[in-house]
Amino acid sequence: MMFKGYPQFENFYKNGVYLDNAATSYPKPQCVIKSINDYILYNGVSSSRGAYKKAMEADYMVYETRKWIGELFNHKKPSDIVFTSGITEALNGIMCGMLKEGDHVVTSSIEHNAVWRCLKTLERDRNISITNVEITKEGITNPNDVEKNIQQNTKLIVFNHASNVIGTIQPIREIGAIAKQHGIPFLVDAAQSAGMLPIDMEDDNISILAFTGHKGLLAPSGTGGFVLNWDGDIKAWKSGGTGGNSADPYMSEITPNKYEAGTMNMVGISGLHASIRYLLDVGVDKIHNNEKEVIAYALEKLESIDGIRVFGTKDPEKMVGSIAITIDGIDSGKGGSLLDKKYNIMVRSGIHCAPMLHKIMGTDKNGAIRIGIGYTTTKEEIDYLIYALEELLKGELA
Numbered sequence: 001m002m003f004k005g006y007p008q009f010e011n012f013y014k015n016g017v018y019l020d021n022a023a024t025s026y027p028k029p030q031c032v033i034k035s036i037n038d039y040i041l042y043n044g045v046s047s048s049r050g051a052y053k054k055a056m057e058a059d060y061m062v063y064e065t066r067k068w069i070g071e072l073f074n075h076k077k078p079s080d081i082v083f084t085s086g087i088t089e090a091l092n093g094i095m096c097g098m099l100k101e102g103d104h105v106v107t108s109s110i111e112h113n114a115v116w117r118c119l120k121t122l123e124r125d126r127n128i129s130i131t132n133v134e135i136t137k138e139g140i141t142n143p144n145d146v147e148k149n150i151q152q153n154t155k156l157i158v159f160n161h162a163s164n165v166i167g168t169i170q171p172i173r174e175i176g177a178i179a180k181q182h183g184i185p186f187l188v189d190a191a192q193s194a195g196m197l198p199i200d201m202e203d204d205n206i207s208i209l210a211f212t213g214h215k216g217l218l219a220p221s222g223t224g225g226f227v228l229n230w231d232g233d234i235k236a237w238k239s240g241g242t243g244g245n246s247a248d249p250y251m252s253e254i255t256p257n258k259y260e261a262g263t264m265n266m267v268g269i270s271g272l273h274a275s276i277r278y279l280l281d282v283g284v285d286k287i288h289n290n291e292k293e294v295i296a297y298a299l300e301k302l303e304s305i306d307g308i309r310v311f312g313t314k315d316p317e318k319m320v321g322s323i324a325i326t327i328d329g330i331d332s333g334k335g336g337s338l339l340d341k342k343y344n345i346m347v348r349s350g351i352h353c354a355p356m357l358h359k360i361m362g363t364d365k366n367g368a369i370r371i372g373i374g375y376t377t378t379k380e381e382i383d384y385l386i387y388a389l390e391e392l393l394k395g396e397l398a
């Protein structure tokens with residue numbers, strides 16, 4: 001018997017424990033699955049194209065999804081909510097659409113490649129300049145350092161809300177207030193916070209909020225977008241059909257059409273429609289508080305194991321459910337794969353598309369193991385992870 005003396009772990013071993021929610025949330029709520037199924041079975045048509053009843057039902061679903069996303073982030077105008085294929089497209093589109101030769105950007109060394117690579121490409125191809133504000137040892141930005149680095153030609157401040165590696169939450173409200181004072185747009189990468197932390201476009205001083213559907217928003221991959229609370233110029237990054245004014249050779253200047261060329265991802269949006277409703281009904285506060293309890297539990301247990309190093313703030317009040325660890329004497333790639341092979345526990349090893357942060361952590365060569373806690377993760381699953389890590393340490397180092 002694999003887990004002699006641990007009958008409570010048998011099911012986890014048999015069915016697997018998913019701890020890669022920072023990559024994508026799994027499982028999705030039943031209502032999301034039903035909504036996708038119902039859309040394909042009973043509607044299945046494009047929005048903003050036809051004038052028949054079914055097309056209008058599809059239009060209404062898209063409209064209502066925008067409206068509910070506005071409710072979730074406290075933004076009143078549904079037409080300011082733009083859909084893209086995910087946050088990578090949203091961030092790239094926004095930054096490429098607004099930054100010009102000679103512009104300067106303030107960002108941080110904790111950013112995901114969806115921000116960093118896009119900025120580096122614009123630095124190379126468009127001669128923009130970038131200042132990476134340093135982060136504290138805990139992984140948090142000091143807003144004063146943002147202000148100190150503002151220049152006359154600073155045209156954008158962009159930060160992630162929460163780190164996809166160590167989970168730390170940035171003081172976006174304070175950074176946003178500084179951006180506002182200086183009249184600079186503030187773009188927030190909410191990939192790791194939307195649906196996990198309360199976000200308020202107004203109170204948090206956010207000019208543009210980029211979100212992805214498949215993580216904390218509990219929708220399928222291929223969904224995402226941004227909420228526009230800024231009236232500066234962002235050029236459309238693609239052209240094509242919008243279902244209106246088809247004889248015009250150029251894209252409409254009206255949001256959201258301006259940025260939504262091509263048939264929309266209706267299957268994905270039908271999932272987002274249900275998942276946003278679910279989040280509004282359950283309440284992000286409640287999800288956040290439940291996750292916080294599991295995060296606190298996991299941190300306490302992980303830190304008590306000799307041979308496990310935990311990175312970041314280690315304060316459940318200051319983070320979302322991404323916990324980065326290393327195991328003494330075991331390469332992170334091997335550790336992750338042993339957790340899967342021997343215990344059926346799914347985590348993510350490597351540098352998690354955040355090379356600058358891993359350099360600061362000293363894990364840029366061997367990477368770290370990321371434990372991604374999600375809205376369904378239980379303390380019992382954490383107990384199983386702890387058991388597996390202790391066994392690994394015993395077995396592999398013996």
Ligand code: PMP
Pocket residue numbers: 022023086087088089112114115160162163164189191192212213214224353
């Ligand atoms: N930003 C952050 C902070 C992320 O964690 C991720 C996904 N790991 C992205 C951007 C990119 O998200 P997507 O792949 O959904 O476009």
